[in-house]
Amino acid sequence: MSHGLLWLPLLLVFVLLTALGWLERRRQRLFREWAEGSELAKLDSCGGARLVDGLLSWCSFEAGQLKQDDFFVIKQLELVELLSLGSGEAPLTEESQGACRLRLVGGGEQKDLPFADSERARRWIDELMSRSRCEL
Template sequence: MERGLLWLPLLGVFIWLAWAGWNEYQKLEAYKQWAATFERAKYDIYAVLGQQGDRLVWGKPTRQGPVALQEVTLSALQTLTLYSAERPLPEKANLPKGCTIAIGLELDDNTQQWIPFTDADLALAWKNQLQTLQESLQSTPQT
């Protein structure tokens, strides 16, 4: 009887792990459907992000699909900055490991939006890609 009671918490842990895995799988499947409409997309436990042309859309992943979606055009951006612990990172700084990092988007109306990442290298790659795209859009003559 005592052995059965000792194994009961372990059974609870296994049930919780199975539920957590199923929950994450459902989020990934919903993300895949959402991301199909974008040129580039990323999934993260903190945020999903998609880029189509000069449009940037991000939100929070859920099993039903991304929620709290926010959208901005690259032409409305003034600056893109990497942040760690809400402090800007210098351009040539070593990227921190094991902490949340975010891309800060400063818009023309002096508001700021944050896109969180768990992987600093991925955040840097997205920032560089978005800056390149923004520069190419600004250098293209408007007709």
């Protein structure tokens, strides 16, 4: 009887890991369907983003579905800044790593696109600026 009780926590951990894996697989499947046909796309712990026909839109995963957060028209893009995610308006230095956000400025508005990885965000800056020039 005592040996059986020792296996119970392992069984609970297995069930928990299986459920988390199923949720992650569902999140990735929903993102793949949402981002199908996009020119540029990303999925990380901060959410998903896609660029389709000059419109950059981003979403988050909530309650088993993707929720559209915001969008930005790329041809209005004038400036992209790399800022830290959690500390106000502090710009991110070249050596900084980790979570950050892209501040998209143009057309009289500014919007923030969160990223979990600063290296990927830096690559997106180059891509977005080159595509905004192509749109003009």
